[in-house]
Amino acid sequence: MTQHDNDAERQLLGRIAGMIDEEKKLRDRLANRSADRSADQARLARLEEQLDQCWDLLRQRRARVEAHQDPDGARVRPPSQVEGYLG
Numbered sequence: 001m002t003q004h005d006n007d008a009e010r011q012l013l014g015r016i017a018g019m020i021d022e023e024k025k026l027r028d029r030l031a032n033r034s035a036d037r038s039a040d041q042a043r044l045a046r047l048e049e050q051l052d053q054c055w056d057l058l059r060q061r062r063a064r065v066e067a068h069q070d071p072d073g074a075r076v077r078p079p080s081q082v083e084g085y086l087g
Contacts, residue, residue, distance in 0.1 A: 005071050009061065016054050023047050049079040056082040 001009075026044045030037060053076050060074035 001065055001071075005061075005065065008071065009058070012054060012058050012061070016051065016058070019047055019051050019054065023051065049083060052082045053077065053079060 023044065026040050026047065030040050030044070057074055057076055061071040064071045064074055
């Protein structure tokens, strides 16, 4: 794995961590009913889709590295293809 690959993975993991933090905050707000529920629910649904896509992209990148292929060849797939994927 090259330095570029490590940097790209670190960036992706950082984005995932940020989204997980936001997801936790949204879930807390929804549980405490301390905000606009419909807006928070819509944001949470979109965030969950984006997280599924990011996790899928990370898996693709790692699989490509293991197969001695360019990890930059991994592509973000549509939510319908990765939604609810359990890895």
